[in-house]
Amino acid sequence: MKAGIVSRVDIPSALSLTRRIIDYLGERGVDVSVETDTALALELEDNDTNLSDLEGDFMVTVGGDGTILRTAMEMKAPETPILGVNMGRRGFLSEVTVPEAEWALDKVLEGDYFLEESMKLSSRCLQLDESFPDALNEVLIASPLPSKMVLLGLRVDGEHIIDVQADGILVSTPAGSTAYNMSAGGAVLAPGIDGFSITAVCPYSYFRSIVVPPDSIITLELLKPRAEVIAIIDGRSLHPLQPFNTIECYASEHVTRFIRFRSFYSRIQKRILTIQSK
Secondary structure, X not given: OEEEEEEOOOOHHHHHHHHHHHHHHHHOOOEEEEEHHHHHHOOOOOOOEOHHHOOOOEEEEEEOHHHHHHHHHHOXXXXXXXXXXXOOOOOOOOOEOHHHHHHHHHHHHHOOOEEEEEEEEEEEEOOOOEEOOOEOOEEEEEOOOOOOOEEEEEEEOOEEEEEEEEOEEEEEOOXXXXXXXXXXXXXXXXXXXXXXEEEXXXXXXXXXXXXXXXXXXXXXXXXXXXXXXXXXXXXXXXXXXXXXXXXXXXXXXXXXXXXXXXXXXXHHHHHHHHHHHO
């Protein structure tokens, strides 16, 4: 069996745990490949693989949701199952905590887990002939300037729905519905409910949010002639847009697979309780 390892490198405790995981898997005969930045931080120059080349029967991420989003966006085989060990603040996409790391690895090696498949979202700008990286969470169309609103024409399957003036528009996957979309007031979609949530961020209109089927083609047209607007994919990949550009969003041919031991509802309960305690 082969495993890939990706860790946050700016937290010493994350690197300490990552070294522990590498040793633990090695003792059990697992061939471990370590992502480049992680390997350099751990001084493992002989075990250094670019994330875009990293392969394995499963991936272990040590960090928060940001580490998982980076791994899902950049790893070589998008469908490789991910086991997330949470070192972040909320870590909703992660499955286990630090004390559970070895327990979880044993479960994986024994095959005692289930896989949760998450849809991904493809998007492109028609005028720029540019396809953006697939999103696990969301595509956000917004101004790069604080307090500047955008004006967007929203169409679904070619039918005009409404022109929305807002701080931004989110198109979210079911996984992403628990992230920025949830904070913006959009509906949370449980696993097994395929579809996309379209949510306005602080809208100056009556439109708030709508959920559309998974085979929908969602079109967002920039309507202001001089507005600065960007497309942001999973909070990581930024793409400047031009006035009157049109962005299409649609289901990707790829999915992300998560290694799970617990139900979605236990995770969403934890997420809500965490937010309430802030």
